Amino acid sequence: QYGYTLPGWRKYNLTYRIINYTPDMARAAVDEAIQEGLEVWSKVTPLTFTKISKGIADIMIAFRTRVHGRCPRYFDGPLGVLGHAFPPGPGLGGDTHFDEDENWTTDGTGFSLFLVATHEFGHALGLSHSSDQTALMFPNYVSLDPRKYPLSQDDISGIQSIYG
Ligand SMILES: O=C1CC=C(NS(=O)(=O)c2ccc(-c3ccccc3)cc2)CC1=O
Ligand SMILES: [Ca+2]
Ligand SMILES: [Zn+2]
Numbered sequence: 001q002y003g004y005t006l007p008g009w010r011k012y013n014l015t016y017r018i019i020n021y022t023p024d025m026a027r028a029a030v031d032e033a034i035q036e037g038l039e040v041w042s043k044v045t046p047l048t049f050t051k052i053s054k055g056i057a058d059i060m061i062a063f064r065t066r067v068h069g070r071c072p073r074y075f076d077g078p079l080g081v082l083g084h085a086f087p088p089g090p091g092l093g094g095d096t097h098f099d100e101d102e103n104w105t106t107d108g109t110g111f112s113l114f115l116v117a118t119h120e121f122g123h124a125l126g127l128s129h130s131s132d133q134t135a136l137m138f139p140n141y142v143s144l145d146p147r148k149y150p151l152s153q154d155d156i157s158g159i160q161s162i163y164g
Helices: 029-043 114-124 155-164
Strands: 011-018 050-051 059-064 083-085 098-099
Touching: 011 155, 029 050, 029 114, 059 114, 098 114, 114 155
Parallel strands: 011 050, 011 059, 059 098
Antiparallel strands: 083 098
């Protein structure tokens, strides 16, 4: 078919799997932060996310440090880069890694896993960075909590241009 394919998933029902957990947070808190991070996006798209506990998921989520596995991107120890995610596609596509050398918290002291996860999932769904500083896809970490503030219009128009 001659239509151009946008850089998104060509299916709407995606699976995700949390490979390992950070010791910084309760397991249930990690599950919740990840689920809510995905929900931020599924609320404004036809996308659905199903959690699986074994096998290969579209979005494989892991806490890693420094050089890890066959991942072509490395982490840098405490601070600096907090996470990375790969754009939609097979294999590494969609996979999202968080830097275990960060202090992941839910009380606002360290970094909010929910906040970073929402940003990284934006990448895993095909979004790039936004110059709109109120956007979740803005390149610098802001301590806003999207649970209170909805996605910016920039985020919504971005994601809906791929999965509208
Ligand atoms: O592609 C990149 C390259 C560098 C990144 N830096 S980061 O991990 O420190 C990061 C920066 C901003 C955010 C963020 C921005 C806005 C709202 C919430 C989080 C999350 C992680 C994050 C990222 O996804
Ligand atoms: Ca880091
Ligand atoms: Zn990685």
